[in-house]
Structures are given as structure tokens and as C-alpha cells.
Amino acid sequence: MPEPDDRDLDALLLIRHFEQTLLRLFAEGRISGTTHTCLGQEYVPVALAPLLRDDDFVFSNHRGHGHYLALTGDAEGLLAEVMGRAGAVCGGVGGSQHVYTGRFLSTGVQGESLPVAVGAALHRQGTGAVALAFTGDGTWGEGAVYEALNMAGLWELPLVVVVENNGIAQSTPTARALSGTIRARAEAFGAAYHHSAVTDAAGLRAELAPLLALVRGGGGPLVVELDTVRLGPHSKGDDTRPAGEVEAMARRDWYGRYAAEFPERFRAADERWAKEVRRLADEVxxxxPADGRAVPQAGLPAPVARPRIAVPERPERVVEHLNRALHAVLEADPSVHVLGEDIADPYPGAFAVTRGLSERFGTERVRSTPISEGAIAGAGAGLALSGSKAVVEIMFGDFVTLAVDQLVNFAAKSVTMYGRRVPLPLVVRCPVGGRRGYGPTHSQSPQKLLAGVPDLALYELTPCHDAGELLFHALESGTPSVLFEDKILYTTRRWTGGTVDDVFRYRITAEPDGGPGIAVVEPAGGGEPDAVLIVPGGLAHRAVEAARELLLEDELWVRVLVPARLWPVPGEELAALCGGAPAVVVAEDGTPGASWGTEVAHGLHTRLWRSLRGPVDVLCAADGVIPAAPGLEEDVFVSAGDIRRAVAERMAADRQEARI
Ligand SMILES: Cc1ncc(C[n+]2csc(CCOP(=O)(O)OP(=O)(O)O)c2C)c(N)n1
Structure with a gap:
């Protein structure tokens, strides 16, 4: 084995002693939680680090200490992070598996970062910079890997995937988890593939340098599979392999071989690093304790304030308005990208929302994607992480379940899990709802599945909120967002100029945080309401229809509240608008239980307990699937009649109580 230079030897030994120290500290009970050491694999990131540029982005995984140390040398910040002590690089929030510095990010969900790396590579395409993602071999069981490789191959992205094949995943030998080969899988997607069993950093670097240069030059994705060894346990003390097996591997280890081949120089360096890391551990x-705030860093992308976007009002259909809003957002902000299945002209999305966008702004910014909801959402997050902004279309909202890991575990958690606020300007548009006969898997209103996730904002299109302002607000907030769009609204005429119809008027309240506000719909003339209806945008027309019947036939004055932001629920604002109305009814098209409506009702109960005259009622769709046949389908949803009945019953109960 050739003798390494000082820089490589220092990096190798720093990582080796860092990892051994962690295992010792765990054994001594001085650290809690978990850790995955890279003992035996240190040379991989040491080989790669000098090949990487400042504008590259590195995605790391659970076994990421070596990656971080080789790239940054910041043993102190990482040790403090793992030990939960002051000076922690991510304030102690992320811990061993979740570290972010601006050009390095590790996450603990296997395979999740590959679609994100696709987005980072999209952002870098043509600049000579690359996105590089480390994975283990076991991670190739995750579907996200293939969605990402497909996109990377298709779009010839500057993506490098480094597979550290250590022959095992936790306790499962690779041979029992991987059918076929990684080579065949990579090549199936048109990625260049390189295999190496070289274990000296300089030798491996020399092999990889020309390959990386090809990726930088626009040659498309590269998969590098490295035969390596995991000398330590999977995590801490959980190694079920026979001792002889690990001993045989250790004979391949660079550490013992360097010690034998140039003993004096090696011993001196080894002792120096052992001492240095021990000193650091005692000092840290x-x-x-860490206070949850990351060590401040220079060079993180700062949010750029842009002029507010509003789409000039026109009497038009909702779909036309939303389309104009997207045009306006793309025109105003060149960093915005739109991704989705079949969204490019001449077939501009299943509901024609994206009509004309790709022709006007080009297919690099408005991109039709493969059928890969998880990777589309992940790529959007990767663009957002890199300083772009992303609007992603999920063709039918039912399919957002396929993107839940990216939205919940990656996008939403990334906002805070690195100990600093990481802005992720991402809007995922979801056409939802039924009444079109598409049947159970294309008609659901899945809002409740995503409600209550910290740092995932939920919005819903309404007949009167300005969609340009809504998109602008969601993107500028830096909080990843889902925009639900009830399909039934698309073809309806918008309300404009404060007028709903001959009887009803609307106004939109201002929210303290510049949020989109609540549409307040009531009969012209105002007055204290007898009843208040609270509905998301998709039910606005049905709620107004119910309010009209209640006015004309029951002489009840009904106010309809339509918040454009569903989550976090604008609870204070809704409560203030309910006043002392005898009846308050919330209606939604989702299934009953643990729903948005029950959350709204709970918020009103706790805020208005003493002034409410009765319980807040919640109307939901039926507790089942949404049938395709028109007669059957209609029965499932909340109707204007249901709403009217609920109000009438609540009013009757109120009158009866008043008599008692
Ligand atoms: C999606 C997901 N499933 C399961 C786990 C638990 N887990 C953590 S590491 C690991 C094994 C990963 O094996 P491999 O990709 O070969 O990497 P290695 O641990 O060998 O470095 C598993 C199953 C996880 N973190 N994420």
C-alpha cells in the first residue's frame, strides 16, 4: 500500500480516533442516543474530500461522521453535537445523524436524500458543480434510490452516488438483501458506473478524479461502488457477525497495514491524534449542555425579498386564475421551478393548471417528470435547499401519500432539525376532492393526513383568495407547504370585487404574519350572525348555498368563514369572527375523526368555552371510500342540505335550552 501524505494520514487518524472515542464514551455511559461509526471506511471520504468544490453539495447518511470530518475538519463541533454539549454544530438538535452546514447535510432515513440530491443537482446543472450522495449497500432496497436514478439519468444530472458496500446492512448480509447487482441497477438508468476495491485514499482519489471531471463536464450521473469493510458494530455493541469474520476484514484495514509498513511515522501520528481526540472529548x-441553537455560520443562503405578487382581478374561472398566478410567480422570480407529471405543454397537467408555462419559461424551469411522487417532492426540496424555489404538482392529491416521507421526514423536519431555521421554499400542489366520478383512489380529501406536522403549512384554494399572493406567501415564508385545490372549484367562476352574488358579499381579513387571511362571506349589510359556518375552499360554494337557504327560508343570518391557510389553524382569528353566534358548524370533505374540522372545533371550544351557546358541530364526508358512480358518490360528501340541517338543528336546540 503506498504511503499516504500527511494530510491524508491526519484525516484518516482523526476519523479513526473520533469514532473509537465515541464507542468508548458510549460504553462508559457518557453519551446517550445512538451513533454509527465508520471504522474501516474512513478512507472513502478522505479520498473524495479534495475532489469536491465549495459549490458542490454533499448528502450524507447515518454513518456520516467520516464524511463530515473529511470535508470540514470540525471535530469539535461534531463531537459537541453527538455529546449534546455547547458548541454543537447543530445545537444538539440533530445529533449524530442530522448535521447541516450549508454544503453538507446528513439525514437518518435511508435513501431519502437521493431525490433531494436530484434537486440539488438540477440547481447545479451546467455550473460544473455536483451533488454527491453517500449511501450504504442496504439502502439500495429503497424505492427512492431508483426514482432518483431514473431522473438523474433522464436529465443527465451532475449527480454522484457513492455506495459504500461494506457487505452488510445492520445485521443482514448484502447477499440476503440485494438481488442482482448495483452495477446492473446503475447501468439500467444510464448512469456511469465505477467499481473499486482500492483502500488507500490517494489511489482511490486518482481513480475517481477523472470520473468526477466527466460529471462536472455534463456527462450525467455516476455511481461509484466501493468494496469496503465495517469493522465496528452497526451502531453500539450490536454486531452479530462471528469474531473471525471481522478479524479477517481487519487484515484489509488501512490502519494495521500502515502501522506495519511505516511504523515510526505512523506511531507518532497515531499517538498525536489519539491524544488530541481524548483531550477534545474531555474538554467537550x-x-x-447544548442549547438547541446551531453554531453560527457564514455562507448560508439568505432569503431574498421579492415584490409581492398579486394577479390583477378578472372575472374568470378558478383554473384560469391559478394558471395566471403561476405565470406571475415564474415571471417575477427566476429562481422558481415547477415540477410535476405531464405538466408541460401541449398537455399542461391533468387539470390544465400549468397551461403555457413550459412554452413561456422553458422546460428547464417547468419540467414534466416521471411518475415518481416521492422523488418529485424530494427534488423540489433539493432545489429549495439549494437556493431555488419549487412548486410541485401531484397529479391527484390521493398520491401525496407517496411523498409523505419527503414532506414529513425531510422537508418539514429540515426547517428546524439542524438547530437553525433552514428555509425550504417548496409548495406541493394537490388537486383533491371528488364529484367528478374518478372513484376511490382519485377523489379523496387527504388534508387531515398532513395536518399537525410541525413546519408543514397547509393551504387550500378558495373562490376568492388571490392565488398569486397565496403562492408568493407560501414560498416566501420558507416553510414547506401543501396547497390543496378542490377539483370542483377549477371550473367555477371566481368571486371578485367583494361580491359573491346578488345577496352575499365577501371581504378578506388581514393576518398578523402577512398570511393569506380568512374570507368572511355574509349577506350584504353585515350584522351579528345567527350562525357561523367554517369551511375550507372546496366547500365554500356549498356553504354559501346553505347560508342562502337559511336566510331566505329560515330567516337566519349566516356568516361563512373560509380560511386559505388550514394549518396552522388561524384559531384566534376564527374565534374572533365567531362572536357569540348560537350555532357554529365546521364542514369538510375528509373522513370523520382526527380531522381538520375537529381541530378547528377544539380550538373554538378552548377559546370560546364561556361564550359558546352550544358545541361546535363538525360535518365530514362518510366514513368510507368515495364511490365512482354519480348517485353513490354524491351521497358521500357533505351537501348544502346537510349544512343547513346542522345549523337548523343547533338553532332549535339553542331555542329549547333558552326556554328551559
Ligand atoms: C428508511 C429507513 N429504514 C430503516 C432504517 C434503520 N437503519 C439504519 S441504518 C440501516 C442499515 C443500512 O444499511 P446500509 O445501507 O448497507 O448502510 P450501512 O449501515 O452498512 O453503512 C437501517 C436498516 C433507517 N434509518 N431508515
Whole structure:
């Protein structure tokens, strides 16, 4: 084995002693939680680090300490992070598996970062920079890997996937988890493939340098599979392999071989690093606990304030308005990208929302994607992480379940899990709802599945909120967002100029955080309402129809509240608008239980307990699937009649109580 230079040897030994120290600290009970050491694999990131540029983005995984140390040398920040002490690079929030510095990000969900890396590579395409993602071999069981490789191959992205094949995944030998080969899988997607069993950093670097240059030059994705060894346990003390097996591997280890081949130089360096890491561990252990705030760093992308976008009002259909809003957003902000299945002209999305966008702004910014909801959402997050903004279309909202990992575990958690606010300007548009006969898997209103996720905002299109302002607000907030669009609204005429019809008027309240506000719909003339209806945008027409019947036939004055932001629920604002109305009814098209409506009702109960005259009622769709046949389908949803009945019953109960 050739003798390494000082820089490589120092990096190798720093990582080796860092990892051994962690295992010792765990064994001594001085650290809690988990860790995955890279003992035996240190040379991989040491080989790669000098090949990487400042504008590259590196995605790491659960076994990421070596990646981070080789790239940054920041042993102190990482040790403090793992030990939960002051000076922690991510404030102690992320811990061992979740570290972010601006050009390096690790996450603990296997395979998740590959679609995100696709987005980062899209952002870098043509600049000579690359996105590089480390994975283990076991991670190739995850579907996300293939959705990402497909996109990377298709779009010839500057993506490098480094597979550290250590022959095992937790306790499962690779041979029992991987059918076929990684080579065949990579090549199936048109990615260049390189295999190496070289274990000296400089030798491996020399092999990889020309391959990386090809990727930088626009040659498309590269998969590098490295035969390596995991000398330590999977995590801490959970190694079920026979001792002889690990000993045989250790004979391949660079550490023992260097020690034998140039003993004096090696021993001196080894002792120096052992001492240095021990000193650091003692010093960090004596620090006060981490306070949840990351160490400040220069060079993180700062949000750019842009002029507010509003789409000039026209009496038009909702779909035309939304389309104009997307045109306006793309025109105003060149960093915005739109991704989705079949969204490019001449077939501009299943509901024609994206009509004309790709022709006007080009297919690099408005991109039709493969059928890969998870990877589309992940790529959007990767663009957002890189300083672009992304609007992603999920063809039917039912399919957002396929993107839940990216939205919940990656996008939403990334906002805070690195100890600093990481802005992720991403809007995922979801056409939802039924009444079109598409049947159970194309008609659901899945809002409740995503409600209550910290740092995932939920919006819903309404007949009167300006969609340009809504998109602008969601993107500028930096909080990843889902925009639900009830399909039934698309073809309806928008309300404009404060007028709904001959009887009803609307106004939109201002929200303190510049949010989109609540549409307040009531009969012209105002007044204290007898009843208040609270509905998301998709039910606005049915609620107004019910309010009209209640006015004309029951002489009840009904106010309809339509918040454009569903989550976090604008609870204070809704409560203030309910006043002392005898009846308050919330209606939604989702299934009953643990729903948005029950959350709204709970918020009103706790805020208005003493002034409410009765319980807040919640009307939901039936507790089942949405049938395709028109007669059957109609029965499932909340109707204007249901709403009217609920109000009438609540009013009757109120009158009866008043008599008692
Ligand atoms: C989606 C997901 N499933 C399961 C796990 C639990 N887990 C953590 S590491 C690991 C094994 C990963 O094996 P491999 O990709 O070969 O990497 P290695 O641990 O060998 O470095 C598993 C199953 C996880 N973190 N994420």
C-alpha cells in the first residue's frame, strides 16, 4: 500500500480516533442516543474530500461522521453535537445523524436524500458543480434510490452516488438483501458506473478524479461502488457477525497495514491524534449542555425579498386564475421551478393548471417528470435547499401519500432539525376532492393526513383568495407547504370585487404574519350572525348555498368563514369572527375523526368555552371510500342540505335550552 501524505494520514487518524472515542464514551455511559461509526471506511471520504468544490453539495447518511470530518475538519463541533454539549454544530438538535452546514447535510432515513440530491443537482446543472450522495449497500432496497436514478439519468444530472458496500446492512448480509447487482441497477438508468476495491485514499482519489471531471463536464450521473469493510458494530455493541469474520476484514484495514509498513511515522501520528481526540472529548464533556441553537455560520443562503405578487382581478374561472398566478410567480422570480407529471405543454397537467408555462419559461424551469411522487417532492426540496424555489404538482392529491416521507421526514423536519431555521421554499400542489366520478383512489380529501406536522403549512384554494399572493406567501415564508385545490372549484367562476352574488358579499381579513387571511362571506349589510359556518375552499360554494337557504327560508343570518391557510389553524382569528353566534358548524370533505374540522372545533371550544351557546358541530364526508358512480358518490360528501340541517338543528336546540 503506498504511503499516504500527511494530510491524508491526519484525516484518516482523526476519523479513526473520533469514532473509537465515541464507542468508548458510549460504553462508559457518557453519551446517550445512538451513533454509527465508520471504522474501516474512513478512507472513502478522505479520498473524495479534495475532489469536491465549495459549490458542490454533499448528502450524507447515518454513518456520516467520516464524511463530515473529511470535508470540514470540525471535530469539535461534531463531537459537541453527538455529546449534546455547547458548541454543537447543530445545537444538539440533530445529533449524530442530522448535521447541516450549508454544503453538507446528513439525514437518518435511508435513501431519502437521493431525490433531494436530484434537486440539488438540477440547481447545479451546467455550473460544473455536483451533488454527491453517500449511501450504504442496504439502502439500495429503497424505492427512492431508483426514482432518483431514473431522473438523474433522464436529465443527465451532475449527480454522484457513492455506495459504500461494506457487505452488510445492520445485521443482514448484502447477499440476503440485494438481488442482482448495483452495477446492473446503475447501468439500467444510464448512469456511469465505477467499481473499486482500492483502500488507500490517494489511489482511490486518482481513480475517481477523472470520473468526477466527466460529471462536472455534463456527462450525467455516476455511481461509484466501493468494496469496503465495517469493522465496528452497526451502531453500539450490536454486531452479530462471528469474531473471525471481522478479524479477517481487519487484515484489509488501512490502519494495521500502515502501522506495519511505516511504523515510526505512523506511531507518532497515531499517538498525536489519539491524544488530541481524548483531550477534545474531555474538554467537550466538561461544557454546559447544548442549547438547541446551531453554531453560527457564514455562507448560508439568505432569503431574498421579492415584490409581492398579486394577479390583477378578472372575472374568470378558478383554473384560469391559478394558471395566471403561476405565470406571475415564474415571471417575477427566476429562481422558481415547477415540477410535476405531464405538466408541460401541449398537455399542461391533468387539470390544465400549468397551461403555457413550459412554452413561456422553458422546460428547464417547468419540467414534466416521471411518475415518481416521492422523488418529485424530494427534488423540489433539493432545489429549495439549494437556493431555488419549487412548486410541485401531484397529479391527484390521493398520491401525496407517496411523498409523505419527503414532506414529513425531510422537508418539514429540515426547517428546524439542524438547530437553525433552514428555509425550504417548496409548495406541493394537490388537486383533491371528488364529484367528478374518478372513484376511490382519485377523489379523496387527504388534508387531515398532513395536518399537525410541525413546519408543514397547509393551504387550500378558495373562490376568492388571490392565488398569486397565496403562492408568493407560501414560498416566501420558507416553510414547506401543501396547497390543496378542490377539483370542483377549477371550473367555477371566481368571486371578485367583494361580491359573491346578488345577496352575499365577501371581504378578506388581514393576518398578523402577512398570511393569506380568512374570507368572511355574509349577506350584504353585515350584522351579528345567527350562525357561523367554517369551511375550507372546496366547500365554500356549498356553504354559501346553505347560508342562502337559511336566510331566505329560515330567516337566519349566516356568516361563512373560509380560511386559505388550514394549518396552522388561524384559531384566534376564527374565534374572533365567531362572536357569540348560537350555532357554529365546521364542514369538510375528509373522513370523520382526527380531522381538520375537529381541530378547528377544539380550538373554538378552548377559546370560546364561556361564550359558546352550544358545541361546535363538525360535518365530514362518510366514513368510507368515495364511490365512482354519480348517485353513490354524491351521497358521500357533505351537501348544502346537510349544512343547513346542522345549523337548523343547533338553532332549535339553542331555542329549547333558552326556554328551559
Ligand atoms: C428508511 C429507513 N429504514 C430503516 C432504517 C434503520 N437503519 C439504519 S441504518 C440501516 C442499515 C443500512 O444499511 P446500509 O445501507 O448497507 O448502510 P450501512 O449501515 O452498512 O453503512 C437501517 C436498516 C433507517 N434509518 N431508515
Amino acid at each position: 464533556a466538561a461544557r454546559p
